[in-house]
Amino acid sequence: MEKRIIWRGLLAGAIGGLLAFVFARIFAEPQIQQAIDYEDGRDHAQEALNSAAGIAPHEHGEVFSRAVQGNVGIGVGMILFGVAMGLLFAVAYAICLGRTGRLRPRSLALLVAGGGFLGIYLVPFLKYPANPPAIGDEDTIRQRSSYYLLMVVASILLLVLTVWLGKRLRARFGTWNASLIAGGVFILATGIVMLVLPRVAETPEPLTDPTGKIVFPGFPADVLFHFRFYSIGAQLVLWATIGLVFAPMAERLLAGSAARPAPALVNG
Amino acid sequence: MSSMPHPTTAATPLVIPGSRAVLWLAGAALFAIALYYFIGVDQGAVSVFGSDTHVHEFVHDARHFLGFPCH
Ligand SMILES: [Zn+2]
Numbered sequence: 001m002e003k004r005i006i007w008r009g010l011l012a013g014a015i016g017g018l019l020a021f022v023f024a025r026i027f028a029e030p031q032i033q034q035a036i037d038y039e040d041g042r043d044h045a046q047e048a049l050n051s052a053a054g055i056a057p058h059e060h061g062e063v064f065s066r067a068v069q070g071n072v073g074i075g076v077g078m079i080l081f082g083v084a085m086g087l088l089f090a091v092a093y094a095i096c097l098g099r100t101g102r103l104r105p106r107s108l109a110l111l112v113a114g115g116g117f118l119g120i121y122l123v124p125f126l127k128y129p130a131n132p133p134a135i136g137d138e139d140t141i142r143q144r145s146s147y148y149l150l151m152v153v154a155s156i157l158l159l160v161l162t163v164w165l166g167k168r169l170r171a172r173f174g175t176w177n178a179s180l181i182a183g184g185v186f187i188l189a190t191g192i193v194m195l196v197l198p199r200v201a202e203t204p205e206p207l208t209d210p211t212g213k214i215v216f217p218g219f220p221a222d223v224l225f226h227f228r229f230y231s232i233g234a235q236l237v238l239w240a241t242i243g244l245v246f247a248p249m250a251e252r253l254l255a256g257s258a259a260r261p262a263p264a265l266v267n268g
Numbered sequence: 269m270s271s272m273p274h275p276t277t278a279a280t281p282l283v284i285p286g287s288r289a290v291l292w293l294a295g296a297a298l299f300a301i302a303l304y305y306f307i308g309v310d311q312g313a314v315s316v317f318g319s320d321t322h323v324h325e326f327v328h329d330a331r332h333f334l335g336f337p338c339h
Contacts (some may be wrong), residue, residue: 001289002283002289002292002293003292006292006293006296009296024329024330024333028329028333029329032329032332032333063321063322063325063326064322064325064326064328068326069325069326069328069329070329072326073325073326073327073328073329073330074327074329074330074333076326076327076330077307077326077327077329077330077331077334078330078333078334080303080306080307080327081303081304081307081308081330081334083300083303084299084300084301084303084304084307085300087296087297087299087300087303088297088300088301090296091293091296091297091300094283094289094293095283095293097282097283098282098283099282121334121335124335125335128335128337129335130332130333130334130335130336131332131337131338131339132332133328133332133338133339134339135339136337136338136339137339138339141312141337141338141339142314144337145309145312145314145336145337147337148335148336148337149309227332227333230333231333231334231335234333234334235334235335
């Protein structure tokens with residue numbers, strides 16, 4: 001049974017990743033290209049300032065062309081990320097099975113997918129939102145990665161604790177009130193984690209010459225907004241697909257073969 | 269659909285700690301975390317292939333777009 005759940009999660013994740021890639025190719029790539037154009041322009045302006053000040057220019061090497069990164073690389077990345085999330089989804093789903101009372105298999109699929117979206121992506125995003133190229137200092141990548149991963153781990157752990165707490169409280173307070181209390185505890189606890197973790201603000205300010213005159217503008221706000229907006233959109237597409245693709249498969253797999261002469265779309 | 273009896277706790281299999289199912293689930297989770305690491309983190313803050321940047325550069329756009337810190 002667990003093998004069938006894992007394979008179905010993997011399949012749902014791959015489909016979700018594929019759709020998220022299509023979304024990214026249409027909506028994100030233009031924003032990424034604008035961010036890279038901004039970065040190139042800024043680098044040129046910076047080099048001009050440097051050579052005026054007598055600092056030697058530094059070399060830029062390109063490993064993959066923009067065409068490869070923006071068409072193939074992002075596709076492979078999104079689909080493999082989808083596979084990874086589909087697998088984690090399947091593991092969480094299998095652990096929840098039999099422990100969630102009278103929930104239907106397909107309802108549980110949507111709830112687990114919602115939890116994945118929230119715990120793995122959205123809550124960490126609230127503290128450390130996605131950034132397009134050109135934003136972020138190369139020298140701080142180590143700290144920024146640690147903070148981000150810490151935020152992800154904290155958010156997942158707190159979400160698991162919240163579900164556990166909600167189940168514990170249900171006997172005494174009923175489903176509605178137990179959910180509200182547990183949800184409130186989750187918001188409070190993640191809020192504290194976000195307050196404790198350091199702030200990261202590295203969006204480029206306007207570039208000025210030694211006299212204070214602006215020679216290159218700051219990072220365009222519209223590009224930043226749209227990039228982040230579409231980043232949330234892609235994750236919504238991914239997790240919604242995982243939940244909606246897995247739900248009918250779980251229903252068929254778990255509801256009992258005698259009860260359901262369902263047309264076999266994906267049968268194992 | 270609504271006339272179907274709701275599946276209850278008894279109808280769904282329970283993953284028992286220590287069973288073979290746990291090994292499969294742990295394996296799947298580890299594989300997923302490895303994928304997550306290579307797409308999001310490797311050859312940035314830390315690297316298992318030294319100073320090579322091929323993985324990073326290839327999935328670069330996805331890394332940014334999926335919310336990972338980069339650059
Ligand atoms: Zn980057």
